[in-house]
Amino acid sequence: MKAAQLPTRPEGAAPVATSRPARRRTPVPTRFLPVIATFVLFVAMFGVGSVRYEGFASGQVVANLFIDNAFLIVLAVGMTFVILTGGIDLSVGSVVALSTMVAAAGLQAGWSAPLTILAVLAMGSGFGLLMGLVIHYFEIQPFIVTLAGLFLARGLCYVISVESIPIKDDTFRSIATGVIELPGGTVITPSVVIALVVVAVAAYVLHLTRFGRTVYAVGGSESSARLMGLATARAKVGVYVISGFCSALAGLLFSFYMLSGYSLHAVGMELDAIAAVVIGGTLLSGGVGLVVGSLLGVLVLGTIQTFISFEGTLSSWWTKIAIGTLLLIFIVMQRLFVGRKA
Amino acid sequence: MTQTQADDLRPTTAEPVVLMRGISIEFPGVKALQDVDLTLRPGEVHALMGENGAGKSTLIKALTGVYTPDAGTTTLNGVQVAFHGPAAAQSAGISTVYQEVNLCSNLSVAENILLGREPRRLGGIDGRAMRARSAEVLARMGLDVDPASILSSHPIAIQQLVAIARAVEIDSRVLILDEPTSSLDADEVAELFRVIRSLRDEGVAIVFVSHFLEQVFEISDRMTVLRNGRVVGEYATAELTRLELVSAMLGREMDLLEEIERAVAESAPSDATDTPLVRVTGLGRTGAIEPFDLTIRAGEVVGLAGLLGSGRTELARLLFAADRADAGHVEVDGRPLRLRGPRSAIAAGIAFCSEDRKGEGLVADLSIRDNLVLAMQAARGWARPIPRRTKDELVEKYIEALDIRPGNPDALIGNLSGGNQQKVLLARWLVTEPRLLILDEPTRGIDVGAKAQIQKLVADLAAGGMAVLYISAELEEVVRLSDRVVVLRDHRKIAELDGRDVSVSDVMALIASGDQADHRSGGTERKAS
Numbered sequence: 066m067k068a069a070q071l072p073t074r075p076e077g078a079a080p081v082a083t084s085r086p087a088r089r090r091t092p093v094p095t096r097f098l099p100v101i102a103t104f105v106l107f108v109a110m111f112g113v114g115s116v117r118y119e120g121f122a123s124g125q126v127v128a129n130l131f132i133d134n135a136f137l138i139v140l141a142v143g144m145t146f147v148i149l150t151g152g153i154d155l156s157v158g159s160v161v162a163l164s165t166m167v168a169a170a171g172l173q174a175g176w177s178a179p180l181t182i183l184a185v186l187a188m189g190s191g192f193g194l195l196m197g198l199v200i201h202y203f204e205i206q207p208f209i210v211t212l213a214g215l216f217l218a219r220g221l222c223y224v225i226s227v228e229s230i231p232i233k234d235d236t237f238r239s240i241a242t243g244v245i246e247l248p249g250g251t252v253i254t255p256s257v258v259i260a261l262v263v264v265a266v267a268a269y270v271l272h273l274t275r276f277g278r279t280v281y282a283v284g285g286s287e288s289s290a291r292l293m294g295l296a297t298a299r300a301k302v303g304v305y306v307i308s309g310f311c312s313a314l315a316g317l318l319f320s321f322y323m324l325s326g327y328s329l330h331a332v333g334m335e336l337d338a339i340a341a342v343v344i345g346g347t348l349l350s351g352g353v354g355l356v357v358g359s360l361l362g363v364l365v366l367g368t369i370q371t372f373i374s375f376e377g378t379l380s381s382w383w384t385k386i387a388i389g390t391l392l393l394i395f396i397v398m399q400r401l402f403v404g405r406k407a
Numbered sequence: 408m409t410q411t412q413a414d415d416l417r418p419t420t421a422e423p424v425v426l427m428r429g430i431s432i433e434f435p436g437v438k439a440l441q442d443v444d445l446t447l448r449p450g451e452v453h454a455l456m457g458e459n460g461a462g463k464s465t466l467i468k469a470l471t472g473v474y475t476p477d478a479g480t481t482t483l484n485g486v487q488v489a490f491h492g493p494a495a496a497q498s499a500g501i502s503t504v505y506q507e508v509n510l511c512s513n514l515s516v517a518e519n520i521l522l523g524r525e526p527r528r529l530g531g532i533d534g535r536a537m538r539a540r541s542a543e544v545l546a547r548m549g550l551d552v553d554p555a556s557i558l559s560s561h562p563i564a565i566q567q568l569v570a571i572a573r574a575v576e577i578d579s580r581v582l583i584l585d586e587p588t589s590s591l592d593a594d595e596v597a598e599l600f601r602v603i604r605s606l607r608d609e610g611v612a613i614v615f616v617s618h619f620l621e622q623v624f625e626i627s628d629r630m631t632v633l634r635n636g637r638v639v640g641e642y643a644t645a646e647l648t649r650l651e652l653v654s655a656m657l658g659r660e661m662d663l664l665e666e667i668e669r670a671v672a673e674s675a676p677s678d679a680t681d682t683p684l685v686r687v688t689g690l691g692r693t694g695a696i697e698p699f700d701l702t703i704r705a706g707e708v709v710g711l712a713g714l715l716g717s718g719r720t721e722l723a724r725l726l727f728a729a730d731r732a733d734a735g736h737v738e739v740d741g742r743p744l745r746l747r748g749p750r751s752a753i754a755a756g757i758a759f760c761s762e763d764r765k766g767e768g769l770v771a772d773l774s775i776r777d778n779l780v781l782a783m784q785a786a787r788g789w790a791r792p793i794p795r796r797t798k799d800e801l802v803e804k805y806i807e808a809l810d811i812r813p814g815n816p817d818a819l820i821g822n823l824s825g826g827n828q829q830k831v832l833l834a835r836w837l838v839t840e841p842r843l844l845i846l847d848e849p850t851r852g853i854d855v856g857a858k859a860q861i862q863k864l865v866a867d868l869a870a871g872g873m874a875v876l877y878i879s880a881e882l883e884e885v886v887r888l889s890d891r892v893v894v895l896r897d898h899r900k901i902a903e904l905d906g907r908d909v910s911v912s913d914v915m916a917l918i919a920s921g922d923q924a925d926h927r928s929g930g931t932e933r934k935a936s
């Protein structure tokens with residue numbers, strides 16, 4: 066019972082919200098901080114590299130980062146969508162392998178290159194759609210469903226062939242060997258262009274479409290998003306379709322890179338993709354993150370590899386150790402960010 | 408009391424917009440609604456009244472398609488409808504603010520208002536138009552917040568207003584507000600009522616749910632009273648007295664209620680001991696609250712009064728170390744205490760019952776029992792298991808003491824009505840047997856009967872030697888319960904009054920007065936040392 070109401074706005078008092086000073090925010094919104102941190106890390110690593118190793122600070126080394134990781138960039142973009150809703154997709158590595166298999170087997174069977182590409186993309190999207198539907202309508206944890214997807218896709222590879230299948234198709238080979246020369250003599254491959262287009266499209270979808278905003282809303286609070294009347298089902302299923310599509314596309318880029326289909330391609334690549342997304346500042350709990358961050362995350366991972374190859378004497382296992390350490394540091398940093406926000 | 412016919416109140420010739428007939432909903436073990444009728448007319452504010460758990464929110468959710476009724480029909484403008492989800496109801500012209508703030512705190516204020524209806528330009532969301540549009544809506548609500556700011560950076564009250572702004576922005580024929588005022592203060596309520604009235608005059612049918620009887624009588628034209636999932640009756644507000652309403656809601660006479668209130672009044676001036684339990688010197692945090700001194704003795708109830716946003720919650724959070732202080736120190740039992748985080752506060756016997764029960768308090772997927780046991784176990788340390796018998800006894804005891812309904816210890820928290828969730832949250836801290844209990848808006852969203860019960864409980868706890876810091880927007884409660892009242896304004900402690908001879912108007916005068924209050928030394932003010 067509110068028998069005694071507080072005085073209704075004493076004369077000369079300020080309107081409602083000014084009595085509660087809006088907390089002055091730092092010029093940079095907190096949600097950009099993790100991405101900026103990743104960018105700073107990337108630049109710093111590059112700085113250290115150029116001081117230590119001759120030839121490190123060249124445009125081509127940067128371009129190679131993109132060339133060698135084009136497929137991982139595409140994978141990380143798809144993973145970003147999924148993680149933004151608070152989900153996870155463990156199947157992506159296997160779907161990459163399956164895509165290389167389908168592509169190689171299809172071409173071997175005499176399919177034309179465009180048909181093969183379409184088939185692979187449809188297969189990946191369909192695979193994602195299935196997982197998304199199961200996750201949403203049966204309310205099963207994404208971890209479990211996509212883990213099943215991981216085994217299923219990898220198993221299907223063996224059904225197609227246990228041997229590695231070489232790709233001899235002319236279109237594939239010409240894309241694989243094609244180079245695009247940039248001013249300054251640096252060269253990149255068509256795959257790099259495709260990967261960057263994917264990043265740009267993803268950023269557009271996430272920030273400028275209702276679907277994209279619903280993805281963020283679902284990650285923030287699914288029940289609220291539903292009560293707000295948003296199309297949560299479409300967003301929740303949609304992200305797995307996108308992730309499946311990206312995996313298939315990454316599989317195609319990977320087959321350009323390797324020029325073969327093989328059941329043992331891309332083992333554990335889902336973990337690289339997740340690591341890149343997390344290092345890029347996306348919260349595993351969903352709702353916070355930028356696709357540019359994931360791109361930077363991939364570049365950081367790539368730089369670690371470049372380091373190791375420049376060092377020459379280090380075992381490649383050091384890559385894993387470095388990635389592990391970085392991941393830990395970033396997750397702890399995110400905790401601190403989130404903790405301080407409250 | 409008179410049960411009016413549908414059309415003898417206002418000269419409305421308008422047909423009902425919404426007609427719900429014979430609605431029944433059953434959850435496992437609970438008949439939440441049985442044969443309920445509801446009629447909403449355009450240009451009318453219809454209050455839905457009832458105790459905690461009476462079925463108000465469930466009825467609303469049945470209308471908006473969140474739940475599918477087991478029986479009954481709903482017609483909208485004479486056409487029978489069955490919505491398959493909130494989105495469908497929304498596009499049919501029913502916009503709803505559900506109980507608790509149901510927004511996405513990771514997104515901006517503007518997005519929360521316009522999500523799903525964003526203005527578009529050239530195939531993309533037009534961010535600028537979106538901010539402009541939401542600034543308009545916010546201005547209409549008398550709110551001055553930056554539309555681009557992230558929702559989680561605002562206090563609960565602002566979030567609640569943003570949720571209302573979202574509902575108002577939708578050009579709807581029916582507007583449903585489920586406890587919209589639970590965390591607003593008088594100014595904001597007045598502002599909201601202005602908006603409600605203007606919508607009503609435009610012919611919108613409005614459903615209003617609140618446990619503040621005052622507000623209900625002020626704003627509503629008609630009300631439907633529910634009790635235990637059944638309709639008690641539909642009444643014209645003008646023809647109903649408060650007393651009649653309360654007995655319709657509770658199904659018993661007001662006497663009992665008054666008895667409880669009297670008991671509170673009698674036990675309130677508890678005998679505080681002289682040794683301070685907690686002594687705070689110069690504790691402060693920039694932007695949240697200026698450094699303050701405060702002494703709380705065992706067995707004492709200290710009330711915190713002030714407008715929303717005056718720093719009440721901020722003060723409590725500092726004391727509980729939920730936020731880090733930049734200055735000052737705290738002594739417990741004369742020994743300095745380093746507040747490193749909530750755990751250290753809990754270890755020192757300080758408990759904090761948060762106002763944001765959804766965000767900070769409860770684990771919705773666990774049962775009442777688990778929620779209580781969790782707190783108990785955390786307080787004892789994980790190495791010392793609690794015997795099953797003790798657990799059951801304690802859980803029983805608190806369910807009974809607070810009249811938590813349903814009284815089934817295995818009921819999931821997420822399925823309880825809002826008011827009952829609040830009671831579980833309170834119980835969760837009580838089981839830890841704290842020495843200082845900080846209660847931030849403990850009676851928010853709680854019905855009249857339970858409010859009195861909770862106040863009595865606080866008085867009893869203090870009589871039993873617990874120190875209580877009591878925060879509430881309802882000055883009556885604060886003044887009635889407190890041995891001392893600390894008054895805050897603009898993030899500053901401006902006075903400390905002896906609760907025994909302070910009146911509500913004294914406190915109001917202090918809150919409303921200008922800066923001279925700092926230097927005023929009335930007979931009742933005690934200098935904080």
Ligand SMILES: Nc1ncnc2c1ncn2[C@@H]1O[C@H](COP(=O)(O)OP(=O)(O)OP(=O)(O)O)[C@@H](O)[C@H]1O
Binds near residue numbers: 461
């Ligand atoms: N999803 C659910 N599953 C099981 N029981 C439920 C569910 N939702 C509500 N109930 C039960 O239905 C009854 C009515 O709850 P409801 O939330 O409608 O009450 P209310 O009148 O809104 O109360 P309050 O004033 O506390 O908000 C309660 O006993 C509650 O425990």
Ligand SMILES: [Mg+2]
Binds near residue numbers: 506585824826
């Ligand atoms: Mg309710």
